[in-house]
Each structure stands twice: as structure tokens, then as C-alpha cells.
Amino acid sequence: MAGNPSITCRVCGTDTATTFVDLGAAPPCEAFLPPCGAEAPETHYPLHVRVCGSCLLVQLPECLPPAEIFTDSYPYFSSFSDSWVEHARRHAVAMTELLDLGPDSFVVEVASNDGYLLRHFQESRIPVLGVEPTANTAAAATERGIPTEVCFLGEATARDIVARRGRADLVVANNVYAHVPDLRDFTLGLAALLAEDGTLTIEVQHLARLVEFGQYDTIYHEHFQYYTLLTLQRALALGGLVVVDVEELPTHGGSLRVHVQHGRQVETTGRAPGPEVARVLALEAERGLHTLEGHRGFAETVARVKDELLTFLLTARREGKSVVGYGAPGKGNTLLNHCGIRGDLLPFTVDRNPHKHGSFLPGSRIPVRPVDALDDARPDYVLVLPWNLRTEISAQLRHVSEWGGRLVFAIPELDVVEPTKGA
Known part of the structure; x- marks a missing residue:
């Protein structure tokens, strides 16, 4: 891992210049060219991923702001994958049972896309709200009858939503926590949305599996961070949030789903992290991902x-x-x-x-x-x-x-x- 011009770590603020992998340069991965634009020039941006020598967050510099990636013509619609819709349905059923959700509950999904997940809660008469920055996928959700706020989540937008709709018993953030360059503001937004005794679930691709199975094609400009459970814990701490449980999932080649609560709620209840948290952390440490040296190769x-x-x-x-x-x-x-x-x-x-x-x-x-x-x-x-x-x-x-x-x-x-x- 050679030295390079430094970037500022999004979690700890350390200047970091250590290369994790350099894939050269490419255009944004969802910037499909229309038929009339097949001969148009394209701008290529670096795909040079660094790892922080202090907190170990693996991260891609922000070459493009999210507003230029997640546009009103965003081409990805979650519902076109049958297996992903079924994955969402199973999660909805499990969380409904675990949290005893019902008509008096409130579920919010951040990056709700076309309503692929919230529709399963809605079928159980549980009030829902989507938060989605891409207007075209949000419109598809709205057509299904799923209320959707078209905005990027941050602390200010979250507080505005709470003022109008109240705080959520369950907040879901599937495959979005890697997509935000301003981790602090986004994490504070998640914390603001979440009821004091509520639960937040986050799914992210697991860096341990990305490394193990050579999944380098999951590196692109939409993905600003690549997480271990350790770095995920450190990022969530920016909003006073604590991981209380974790599941290993087969999705996206190997993902983590963390269950998260407010730190003050964890302290009040005396809830200790589940045994899976210690097991996954031990697995990462065994593979060297809790050291800078372990990110080589x-x-x-x-x-x-x-x-x-x-x-x-x-x-x-x-x-x-x-x-x-x-x-x-x-x-x-x-x-x-x-x-x-x-x-x-x-x-x-x-x-x-x-x-x-x-x-x-x-x-x-x-x-x-x-x-x-x-x-x-x-x-x-x-x-x-x-x-x-x-x-x-x-x-x-x-x-x-x-x-x-x-x-x-x-x-x-x-x-x-x-x-x-x-x-």
C-alpha cells in the first residue's frame, strides 16, 4: 500500500493516505448513456480507495456529490429483483414479530427506492414512510400508495420529518450507509428519526467478505465507505448509536445487518450486545481487519x-x-x-x-x-x-x-x- 495524497477520514478526521486498492478511473456506474448519447464524451473519476490508519475505515474520496449520482432519472429499481423483494419481505415479517409492530407503530425506511420493503409493512396495516432522494423511484413508490419524502436524509431533514410525523419505532436503512459522504450528518439524521426506545436496522456489505471473495466490482462512486463491524460501530457512535446485535447475511456476496439503539437507551436498560457481536468482531480480528497491516494484498x-x-x-x-x-x-x-x-x-x-x-x-x-x-x-x-x-x-x-x-x-x-x- 503506497503513500498517496491524503484525504480526511469521515469518522475520525485523520488525514489518511494509505491505499487499499486503486482501480484507476471510471464514469459513475449508473450514468447510462441514452441512445442519442452513444457518442457523447464521458467524465471519468478516480476509484482509488484508502484505509484510515487510525480508525481503519475503508473509504473512497468524494469525487461526485450524492446529488449528481442519485438523480431524478436514477435507473436502479429494487423491485426488479425477485430475491431482493423476498429478502425484504422476510425482514419485515421478522421485525414485525420481534418489535410487536401494529397499527399504532411507525416504520420509516431511508433510501426506500420504489417501496420494495415498506409495502410488506403496509400490507400488515402498519403506518410507513419512505425517505428517498431519487424522484423517479419515489414516484413509483407513491403510485403503490406508499407515502414518500423526496429528500436526502440529514439531521435537519430528519427533524423536519419528526415535527410532522413523529419518531419511528423502526428505522430501516438497507444498503445506504455506504452511500453517504457526510457520515456525521446522516448518522445524526438516523438518530433524530429513531424513537427513544426504537430500533434501527442497517444492512451493509461486509468488508471481510469483499476481501475474502475478491468482490472488487462492488467498489464504485456510489459507495463512499466499506465497513467491518468495528468501523460500523465507530461510525454509528457519531450519532450516539450503539450496535446491540448483528446478523450475517448472504446478500450482496456477504452482508451485515446490525440492530442499533440509542446509547442512552442501552445504558438505561443495561442491555448488553448479543453474542453475535463478539463473534463477528473476533472473525474480523482473526482475518487481520482490525489492523492496518491486515488490509494489505x-x-x-x-x-x-x-x-x-x-x-x-x-x-x-x-x-x-x-x-x-x-x-x-x-x-x-x-x-x-x-x-x-x-x-x-x-x-x-x-x-x-x-x-x-x-x-x-x-x-x-x-x-x-x-x-x-x-x-x-x-x-x-x-x-x-x-x-x-x-x-x-x-x-x-x-x-x-x-x-x-x-x-x-x-x-x-x-x-x-x-x-x-x-x-
């Missing part, structure tokens, strides 16, 4: 993934085999741009989200087509870009075996399989 993993994928694609081209993509996720754009993959190696990709059809991937400019285009092309290989949905997508693509096609997964290592064995 990730660049070698990244190089291996890149070499394996490029070797496969170049060999397939030499052998006259066809390869197309499946999915157009943000992580796929990091992978394609870092590997220098363009239309000569991957002529197009398909996606279930109609909002992406007819557009071009940022950087690589690979066209995005409807899923039907896959059946028309009948390729020899399908490169699955959202590898985190491997089981779901393998089931969707079982029919690829009818023409002898096979699925390709690049992460954690190159894996070429028959569709029926993809899961």
Missing part, C-alpha cells in the same frame, strides 16, 4: 480476477465462441471498465429493467437490450454480471442449456457452468 486478488476474465473472453473470441452479458448492475460496470472490456468482447448485455433498455453502459458503451435478445442470439456463453443473484439468475436462465449455452461468473473466481448447475 487486495490488489493481487483484483489482478487475478481481471486476468482470468480477460483470458476467458480472448480465448472464446479466438475459438469463434459468442459471449453476451446478463444484467446491467453498477458492479458490472466497475468490472467491465477496470478490465477494459468493450463491445468487441461483449457485444451486448440484457436486463429485466425496461428503464435501461436501449441505453449504453457507462465507459464500455456496451448496449443494453431486453431479455428476449438473449434468446434471439443463443450465445455459447452468458457472462452474468450480478453474481450476487447467482441462484435467482441461474433459475431464470435454465433454458440456455437448450442450445448448449453455459453461464460464466467472474467472481470470486472464474466459473463456467451449465445453467442447471449455476446455483
